[in-house]
Amino acid sequence: MRYESLLDSVGRTPLVGLPALSPSPDVRLWAKLEDRNPTGSVKDRAALAMVEQAEKDGLLHPGATLLEPTSGNTGISLAMVAKQRGYRLVCVMPENTSVERAQLLRMWGAEIISSPAAGGSNEAVRVAKELAAEHPDWVMLYQYGNAANALAHFDTTGPELLADLPTITHFVAGLGTTGTLMGVGRYFREAKPDVAIVAAEPRYGELVYGLRNLDEGFVPELYDAALLTTRFSVGPRDAVRRMRELLEREGIFAGVSTGAILHAALGVAAKEVNAGRPADIAFIVCDGGWKYLSTGAYEGGLDEAEAALDGQLWA
């Protein structure tokens, strides 16, 4: 396939069947390989859409500074887009993210401001909002509340899934900014309303939930619970176990968050088998495993991997 530029090649990712992990010929799993995007993650879609929308809105001029709270992938995608378009990028990133994420961000020219590990992305959001107030000329695209994030998936991911899998019955994705689930969910509500929309939410170690009080909790502005059918919390042990099964049985080398999504997808698949209903369950492979090699998630026993991920923002 030929494209005019790298940015033109975002999206249109392959959807591949999982013959070994699918529980029966009637209940099938399908993986949408978002690691095939230019920077290797699903976030390229949202990053490109948010920058293009800001350009249309006249918010960006050559040399403008973008600011974003990110645990990694969105920052990496924005850094690539910003570099192509001639913008500067400042990322606020929690210090408990993998070392590869920071290396990749710097490689694409982003500047990193670290936020404290305790409180995870909540803290990154708080610090970024403070910086935005101090620097009114910086443009914070703010993935958690930017409609273009979800719209990217309404416009591209959703239609791609339906075109490749007209018999789709379930869509499973990770819940972070909620952009993927909200956009695809809204698309299917219009295009094929009986498709179940299932969220897999990473359950981190205790450090990440170290808020001072419950009022400091965070729900992304994009989130609309009415678009979801259900929502599962998946811990690191199940995420790593499934991530390894995906590699072992299907040859797909994915990141840890994809393991969490696969865990939820397999739970849905088991229910459909028990109910005797045929199902085509599509899920998102958010990124490849490359950025997580240093975390220890791919080596040793499950106990060791679980211990290594404790306190890390692994999704």
Next chain:
Amino acid sequence: MAVEVRVPTILRSFTGGEKQVAASGASLQAVIADLDAAYPGIAERLVDDSGLRRFVNIYLNDEDVRFLDGLQTPIGDSDSITILPAVAGG
């Protein structure tokens, strides 16, 4: 019916530092009432007049109770309940 309830760090001031406590009740609402009898004040941190508080997530066997029957969700003997504050991902 006794179930295990996992309590987040932020609410362990109520449970004397315990990470996991036992409670009983046929519904989530009854379990929360039972928790409050043992650890007075904890219910008020979880629910308000409109139901579950905005930044509180409760999972029954890893499924968010908001997508089950909320506070009316039936609870069985071998179930586990996890309480977590809502935090940002991404």
